[in-house]
Amino acid sequence: MDMIVAALGGTVWTVAFFVLALSVIVFVHEYGHYIVGRWSGIHSEVFSVGFGPVLFSRTDRRGTRWQVAAIPFGGYVKFLGDADASSVRPGDVSGLSTAERRHTMAGAPLWARTATVAAGPVFNFILAFLLFVVVAFVTGTVREEPTVGKMHALPSSGESLHEGDVILALNGKPTPDWNSFGTIADDAKGQSTVSYTVRRGGEEVTVVGPHPNAVIVGDVTIRSAALDAGIEIGDVLVAAGGQKLQDFNQLVSIITESGGKPVPLTIWREGKTLELSLTPRLRVAPDNDTGELTERYMIGLASGLVFERAVRPVSLWEAATGAANAMWLTTESMFAGLGKMFQGMISTCGLSGAIGMAKTVGDAARIGIDAFVAVVATLSLGIGIINLFPIPVLDGGHLVFYAYEAATRRKPSEKALKILMTVGLTLVLSLMIFALSRDLVCA
Numbered sequence: 001m002d003m004i005v006a007a008l009g010g011t012v013w014t015v016a017f018f019v020l021a022l023s024v025i026v027f028v029h030e031y032g033h034y035i036v037g038r039w040s041g042i043h044s045e046v047f048s049v050g051f052g053p054v055l056f057s058r059t060d061r062r063g064t065r066w067q068v069a070a071i072p073f074g075g076y077v078k079f080l081g082d083a084d085a086s087s088v089r090p091g092d093v094s095g096l097s098t099a100e101r102r103h104t105m106a107g108a109p110l111w112a113r114t115a116t117v118a119a120g121p122v123f124n125f126i127l128a129f130l131l132f133v134v135v136a137f138v139t140g141t142v143r144e145e146p147t148v149g150k151m152h153a154l155p156s157s158g159e160s161l162h163e164g165d166v167i168l169a170l171n172g173k174p175t176p177d178w179n180s181f182g183t184i185a186d187d188a189k190g191q192s193t194v195s196y197t198v199r200r201g202g203e204e205v206t207v208v209g210p211h212p213n214a215v216i217v218g219d220v221t222i223r224s225a226a227l228d229a230g231i232e233i234g235d236v237l238v239a240a241g242g243q244k245l246q247d248f249n250q251l252v253s254i255i256t257e258s259g260g261k262p263v264p265l266t267i268w269r270e271g272k273t274l275e276l277s278l279t280p281r282l283r284v285a286p287d288n289d290t291g292e293l294t295e296r297y298m299i300g301l302a303s304g305l306v307f308e309r310a311v312r313p314v315s316l317w318e319a320a321t322g323a324a325n326a327m328w329l330t331t332e333s334m335f336a337g338l339g340k341m342f343q344g345m346i347s348t349c350g351l352s353g354a355i356g357m358a359k360t361v362g363d364a365a366r367i368g369i370d371a372f373v374a375v376v377a378t379l380s381l382g383i384g385i386i387n388l389f390p391i392p393v394l395d396g397g398h399l400v401f402y403a404y405e406a407a408t409r410r411k412p413s414e415k416a417l418k419i420l421m422t423v424g425l426t427l428v429l430s431l432m433i434f435a436l437s438r439d440l441v442c443a
Helices: 002-039 110-139 178-187 225-229 248-256 316-342 354-367 369-387 395-408 414-441
Strands: 044-059 065-079 148-151 166-170 193-200 203-210 217-220 236-240 263-269 272-278 281-286 293-298 301-303 307-309
Touching: 002 044, 002 065, 002 110, 002 354, 002 369, 110 316, 110 369, 110 395, 166 178, 217 225, 225 272, 225 354, 236 248, 248 293, 293 316, 316 369, 354 369, 354 414, 395 414
Parallel strands: none
Antiparallel strands: 044 065, 148 307, 166 193, 193 203, 217 301, 236 263, 263 272, 281 293
């Protein structure tokens, strides 16, 4: 019974946060269409978050009905004169005057229609950028000088390092930055203890402490076997696959060679030894040497130091440039992954449908507010990009029609629009079903 309650609670948690994240993203996307349409002189009749039966609605002074519908997986803005929510096929506007037709999507100038349609994805990009900026302000950035943050508990006793210590040298070798610190730490590989020269309270002292690169968990990946098993940042990895662990690379080799079979794992956490069994999952990740995306078995752990690296607040410029860089890297990774899937170089298990996205959002919420906000930013960016794909029923398809109109000075025929919309809807539904199948088939 307890297991059933726990499973139900986890499912409710996941669904609730997914609906919250999706509702925010959809609202911002549709608000982009609405507000730019309004600025362009196009009247919105309905602004809906969700589909199906209406749960709540009210009409504002401009005559737009704002509503929340029962099925929360999407939304739409229906403009004056539209036959449906797609805003491609015009309805019967024969009864409207010339001035009234100007306020319809079909009767508006080409520039107004183009700006209104493009605004949805653009607002998604703006949301992603702002959320990444928020994450940067909340999390800060690592201090340039190697500085000790929170100390992790270790099996060996001793308080050799203190939070706030600035590490000036390791084994007598200067460590002015984290790169030099990492290089010297690698040179000391195999030593259980090292000497630290630190600046503490205005004084310079030398202490002996554990090697900084203990086999310790520095990060736990979303949608991973490690997160599902309850492994936490700061856990000390003692053994894996029956082998005592000396360094993190040893764990990587054991997981890679497992072939996806369960791997017994022994961890130490604040005086307690835990025995777990984790089944590695096939995941796509950059190769450590080449940076190319490759597929390999992983449990979702990253190595850490015996202490957390101290952080400092970021400036607005640092937050903005960091957000822009995060968006660029995410976009680059997305297209690189899709390209390798089409080439058959990696499996299609990297695709996520509604179930996979919900699991990602739920896992992020479990980790913390900063992880949740970062995932919402990533989803907003992805939805904005996907909506620009040149597929009818998506915003990108609308823009292709407008480009055709600009080039030929005439709109596509009603018959052509119906055919293309049917093809586009079929393609989108097929892709959604295929992505959902990946959620069900892939671990």
